Amino acid sequence: MHKYKVLDKNSVVNYLFEVQEVMEFFGEDDFEASEIGDGNLNFVYLVKSIQNPAKALIVKQAVPYLRCVGEEFPLSRERMTYEIRALINFKKIVPNFIPKIYHTSEDMSVLVMQYLDRHIILRAGLIDKKTYPNMSEHISTYLAKTLFHTSSLYLQSDEKRELINKFNNNTELCKLTEDFVFTQAFMLHDTNDNDNVKNNPLATKVFNDMEFRKKVLSLKYKFMTQTDALIHGDLHTGSIMLNGDETYVIDPEFAFVGPFGFDIGALLANMVNNYIHHHIVTGDQEYKKWLLQTIYEILELFEEKFFELWDGQKNSALIVDGYIDDSTLESYKNQFLKSIIRDSVGFAGCKMARRVFGVAGVEEIRGIQDKKLRNQAEELAIEIAREFVMKYDSIDSVDEIIEIIKR
Amino acid sequence: MHKYKVLDKNSVVNYLFEVQEVMEFFGEDDFEASEIGDGNLNFVYLVKSIQNPAKALIVKQAVPYLRCVGEEFPLSRERMTYEIRALINFKKIVPNFIPKIYHTSEDMSVLVMQYLDRHIILRAGLIDKKTYPNMSEHISTYLAKTLFHTSSLYLQSDEKRELINKFNNNTELCKLTEDFVFTQAFMLHDTNDNDNVKNNPLATKVFNDMEFRKKVLSLKYKFMTQTDALIHGDLHTGSIMLNGDETYVIDPEFAFVGPFGFDIGALLANMVNNYIHHHIVTGDQEYKKWLLQTIYEILELFEEKFFELWDGQKNSALIVDGYIDDSTLESYKNQFLKSIIRDSVGFAGCKMARRVFGVAGVEEIRGIQDKKLRNQAEELAIEIAREFVMKYDSIDSVDEIIEIIKR
Numbered sequence: 129m130h131k132y133k134v135l136d137k138n139s140v141v142n143y144l145f146e147v148q149e150v151m152e153f154f155g156e157d158d159f160e161a162s163e164i165g166d167g168n169l170n171f172v173y174l175v176k177s178i179q180n181p182a183k184a185l186i187v188k189q190a191v192p193y194l195r196c197v198g199e200e201f202p203l204s205r206e207r208m209t210y211e212i213r214a215l216i217n218f219k220k221i222v223p224n225f226i227p228k229i230y231h232t233s234e235d236m237s238v239l240v241m242q243y244l245d246r247h248i249i250l251r252a253g254l255i256d257k258k259t260y261p262n263m264s265e266h267i268s269t270y271l272a273k274t275l276f277h278t279s280s281l282y283l284q285s286d287e288k289r290e291l292i293n294k295f296n297n298n299t300e301l302c303k304l305t306e307d308f309v310f311t312q313a314f315m316l317h318d319t320n321d322n323d324n325v326k327n328n329p330l331a332t333k334v335f336n337d338m339e340f341r342k343k344v345l346s347l348k349y350k351f352m353t354q355t356d357a358l359i360h361g362d363l364h365t366g367s368i369m370l371n372g373d374e375t376y377v378i379d380p381e382f383a384f385v386g387p388f389g390f391d392i393g394a395l396l397a398n399m400v401n402n403y404i405h406h407h408i409v410t411g412d413q414e415y416k417k418w419l420l421q422t423i424y425e426i427l428e429l430f431e432e433k434f435f436e437l438w439d440g441q442k443n444s445a446l447i448v449d450g451y452i453d454d455s456t457l458e459s460y461k462n463q464f465l466k467s468i469i470r471d472s473v474g475f476a477g478c479k480m481a482r483r484v485f486g487v488a489g490v491e492e493i494r495g496i497q498d499k500k501l502r503n504q505a506e507e508l509a510i511e512i513a514r515e516f517v518m519k520y521d522s523i524d525s526v527d528e529i530i531e532i533i534k535r
Numbered sequence: 536m537h538k539y540k541v542l543d544k545n546s547v548v549n550y551l552f553e554v555q556e557v558m559e560f561f562g563e564d565d566f567e568a569s570e571i572g573d574g575n576l577n578f579v580y581l582v583k584s585i586q587n588p589a590k591a592l593i594v595k596q597a598v599p600y601l602r603c604v605g606e607e608f609p610l611s612r613e614r615m616t617y618e619i620r621a622l623i624n625f626k627k628i629v630p631n632f633i634p635k636i637y638h639t640s641e642d643m644s645v646l647v648m649q650y651l652d653r654h655i656i657l658r659a660g661l662i663d664k665k666t667y668p669n670m671s672e673h674i675s676t677y678l679a680k681t682l683f684h685t686s687s688l689y690l691q692s693d694e695k696r697e698l699i700n701k702f703n704n705n706t707e708l709c710k711l712t713e714d715f716v717f718t719q720a721f722m723l724h725d726t727n728d729n730d731n732v733k734n735n736p737l738a739t740k741v742f743n744d745m746e747f748r749k750k751v752l753s754l755k756y757k758f759m760t761q762t763d764a765l766i767h768g769d770l771h772t773g774s775i776m777l778n779g780d781e782t783y784v785i786d787p788e789f790a791f792v793g794p795f796g797f798d799i800g801a802l803l804a805n806m807v808n809n810y811i812h813h814h815i816v817t818g819d820q821e822y823k824k825w826l827l828q829t830i831y832e833i834l835e836l837f838e839e840k841f842f843e844l845w846d847g848q849k850n851s852a853l854i855v856d857g858y859i860d861d862s863t864l865e866s867y868k869n870q871f872l873k874s875i876i877r878d879s880v881g882f883a884g885c886k887m888a889r890r891v892f893g894v895a896g897v898e899e900i901r902g903i904q905d906k907k908l909r910n911q912a913e914e915l916a917i918e919i920a921r922e923f924v925m926k927y928d929s930i931d932s933v934d935e936i937i938e939i940i941k942r
Contacts, residue, residue: 280759285713286706288759296699303692306852315858338863345867349853352687352695353762445713446756451722456745460752 130236132205135189137161140173143238144187149230150175150240153185161187168196169207169381174243184245185230190237190381203300207381208237210298214383215239217291217358221277225270227376244369244376251365254402255492257415264422266375267368267395268429275388276437278358280445288385288445291358295384298361302352302384305361309478310348313486314341320485321494330507331485340481343517347474354387363391364479364490365398388468392430393475398490399423400512400533401480405492408505420530427472427526431465470523477516480509537643539612542596544568547580550645551594556637557582557647560592568594575603576614576788581650591652592637597644597788610707614788615644617705621790622646624698624765628684632677634783651776651783658772661809662899664822671829673782674775674802675836682795683844685765687852695792695852698765702791705768709759709791712768716885717755720893721748727892728901737914738892747888750924754881761794770798771886771897772805795875799837800882805897806830807919807940808887812899815912827937834879834933838872877930884923887916 135143140161144150157177165172170190177183190208194201212232219226228242253260280288312319316335325331334340360367361382369376403419406412438461442449452460483490484506493509496502515532523529542550547568551557564584572579577597584590597615601608619639626633635649660667687695719726723742732738741747767774768789776783810826813819845868849856859867890897891913900916903909922939930936 280756285710285759289703289706289709292699292703296696296703299693299696302696306692311855311858338860341859342863342867345853345859346870349687352692352852355760355762445759446752448718451718452748452752453745456749460749463753 130233132236134191135171135173135187135236135238137163137173140175140187140189143236144175144240147231147240150185153230154183157183165195169203170195175240182245184243186227186241186243188239188241205237207298207301208239209234210295210301210383211379211381212239213294214358214360214380215241217278217294217383218274218360218377218380222270222273222377225266225375225377227378244378247369247371247374247376249366250368250370251398251402251491253370254365254399254419255405257406257410257412259415259418260370260372260375260422262373263370263375264425264429266370268426268433270375270377271392271395271426271430272433272437275357275359275391276434278385279356279388281438281447282441282444285445288355292355292385295358298382298384301361301382302386305382306348306352308487309482310344310351313482313484314344319487321487321489325485330503330510334481334485334510337514340514340517343474343520344478344481347471347478347517347520350387350471351390351475355385356388357385358383359386359388359391360394361386361390363394365395365402387471387475389471389473390475392427392468392472393477394479395426396423396472396476396529397479397483397513399426400476401483401490401492401509403533404505404508404512405496408501408508409496420533423533424526424530427469427529431469431526434465434468435461466524469526469529470520473516473523473529474520477513477518477520480516481513484509484513537640539643541598542578542580542594542643542645544570544580547582547594547596550643551582551647554638554647557592560637561590564590572602576610577602582647589652591650593634593648593650595646595648612644614705614708615646616641617702617708617790618786618788619646620701621765621767621787622648624685624701624790625681625767625784625787629677629680629784632673632782632784634785651785654776654778654781654783656773657775657777658805658809658898660777661772661806661826662812664813664817664819666822666825667777667779667782667829669780670777670782671832671836673777675833675840677782677784678799678802678833678837679840679844682764682766682798683841683848685792686763686795688845688854689848689851692852695762699762699792702765705789705791708768708789709793712789713755713759715894716889717751717758720889720891721751726894728894728896732892737910737917741888741892741917744921747921747924750881750927751885751888754878754885754924754927757794757878758797758882762792763795764792765790766793766795766798767801768793768797770801772802772809794878794882796878796880797882799834799875799879800884801886802833803830803879803883803936804886804890804920806833807883808890808897808899808916810940811912811915811919812903815908815915816903827940830940831933831937834876834936838876838933841872841875842868873931876933876936877927880923880930880936881927884920884925884927887923888920891916891920 154177157179159175159177161173161175164174170188173187175185175187190205192205193199194203212234215226215229231240276282360380361384367379369378403416406416493505496505512533561584564586566582566584568580568582571581577595580594582592582594597612599612600606601610619641622633622636638647683689767787768791774786776785810823813823900912903912919940
């Protein structure tokens with residue numbers, strides 16, 4: 129057990145000397161560390177073998193503030209505790225989609241994991257019009273398995289409560305979502321992108337749309353009180369690294385036991401934001417088609433796989449074998465899946481809308497340099513987001529979702 | 536701090552010698568204990584002053600098994616931990632409706648509280664056709680205040696999560712509800728009242744009613760995953776002691792952070808069971824009228840008071856002041872309250888139905904000696920319960936609930 133201290137590129141090497149799994153990884157090689165953090169929440173070190181630089185690991189350490197803002201924005205380093213716990217939980221369920229973990233320490237808020245050197249961030253790939261033939265297959269499996277296996281449809285009651293215990297104190301990061309995704313982005317607030325809000329008719333429209341906000345409130349309430357399953361909590365396209373063959377989900381520090389639809393919704397929102405980017409900026413019809421097809425497949429395959437997993441599980445906290453006949457259970461499951469998809473659409477709407485004027489934009493929209501094009505993209509994002517939020521609880525099929533995006 | 540040991544009527548007195556609050560209560564008097572447990576879950580001692588027998592306290596101790604069944608039915612004594620925590624939480628919110636607490640010890644699973652000698656159990660009073668003019672006022676206040684003040688409509692996010700921490704491990708008692716209220720009573724099971732199930736056409740009908748069971752499943756899922764507020768968890772008419780002036784809610788060992796509608800539903804179910812008793816057994820029209828009026832008032836006053844509490848709370852985990860305009864918020868609150876009442880009706884239906892063939896009947900129905908009358912009461916209970924469960928999610932007013940009961 130270590131007493132917490134902030135590491136730097138020298139002390140991190142000394143720290144690793146004591147970690148057996150890391151020493152085994154490097155074997156006889158010497159190694160050195162460099163800081164490669166892209167300036168987000170944490171410090172990230174690339175640790176490389178000196179003799180064989182292709183041999184490398186990643187070390188992440190959380191510090192008790194938001195790294196990208198500085199020490200004046202305190203944020204408990206215990207976020208790494210939840211990232212570690214989530215990675216360990218998800219690794220058991222979907223080992224192929226989680227990077228190899230070499231070492232974790234909740235005391236030191238440190239995580240040592242595989243260096244994904246042949247993979248890029250999905251967001252960058254999508255902006256760059258890359259297609260990934262396995263993506264919908266992989267992502268739908270990831271979603272179906274992680275959500276199903278951490279829910280009351282699979283776990284027993286005591287196992288579910290233990291899971292809640294492990295994540296219930298991820299208070300600060302849940303609160304960030306409550307504030308940034310569900311609240312402040314839809315009202316005048318100093319955390320917003322206020323340069324863009326000022327004298328902007330679209331912002332005025334959003335900030336006066338009370339019916340929209342009422343619906344957002346219902347979704348926020350679901351986020352805060354619906355303990356369906358262990359969710360990643362921040363599954364945007366920046367939390368996925370992939371190449372043509374492999375897909376990895378990273379950075380689950382927002383993980384907690386929350387609503388089924390939130391991860392699916394996050395992904396849907398970010399895929400649609402990318403679609404909007406190509407609709408407005410590149411106008412690439414082929415790529416837009418691929419994006420829509422991928423969104424469609426992820427949702428359809430998710431439903432199919434979730435259903436299949438459920439069919440294989442006769443006893444859980446919710447259902448005991450023999451409680452209900454097969455055809456009634458089938459109809460119950462259909463309703464249940466429909467409700468997951470509906471919530472996903474609602475959450476996607478909140479997530480899209482908050483990216484327009486809220487604290488953290490997405491590159492696909494806020495990054496558009498041409499102001500006129502950016503405004504068009506923002507208008508389209510708000511339009512789709514609003515339809516998602518206003519209609520989420522009456523969506524009946526994935527086709528309807530695709531129709532809303534295309535229109 | 537004490538190491539746990541089971542007390543008896545002698546050692547409980549020695550234990551109390553060390554409790555300052557109890558010594559202050561008895562002052563110069565000597566005191567003695569007698570066991571008065573009605574054979575339910577725990578040991579209950581009445582501790583009386585020898586010089587002045589009107590001066591008395593109640594000591595409850597949980598043992599690591601179900602007292603009424605015996606050591607072969609193990610049940611963790613930690614249930615007293617949750618009873619203690621719930622009493623302390625509720626005492627802060629509705630001090631007038633919780634007995635005075637003199638001492639608690641989670642280590643010893645012991646609770647010392649006020650002896651309610653001038654009060655009777657509500658169930659007994661209702662069977663005995665007693666009317667309580669303050670009951671709807673008191674109970675509606677209890678429900679509105681406890682539910683509101685432990686919800687995300689009042690608490691901040693961190694406070695709500697701390698509350699969940701305190702009760703999340705009440706796993707065993709939540710599981711009893713999951714099994715007995717939502718599962719086993721609706722299928723062939725050896726925990727049921729199988730003497731009555733055998734060759735009983737009504738039981739056959741209930742046990743083949745898959746549409747009913749599907750709806751029960753949705754309500755069970757809500758029970759397991761909806762963390763609205765700290766609920767009593769077993770608020771039947773045996774958990775309320777009262778007289779013409781005072782009303783006390785006792786025995787909250789099933790407490791956990793669960794759905795708003797569960798306590799309201801429990802009370803509604805038990806009031807309706809009593810109504811059925813009088814409809815079938817005593818035929819007392821006046822009393823039936825009072826019962827219906829009381830049910831109506833409890834629900835209407837609950838809504839009114841919950842609304843009022845909410846109006847007084849501008850900032851909470853859910854809503855920050857300025858987020859939404861008054862008229863939209865008003866309409867959101869109306870929807871929210873409607874959904875609480877709907878869930879309450881659904882839970883009431885499950886609770887009524889489970890009392891017919893499930894493990895624990897209620898005196899009003901299972902206690903009817905005349906077999907033919909008992910069957911009639913059971914039929915009526917199942918009929919109302921089924922309507923509650925099948926229609927709960929489209930109930931629009933308290934009047935509709937009363938209509939279902941009267942028909």
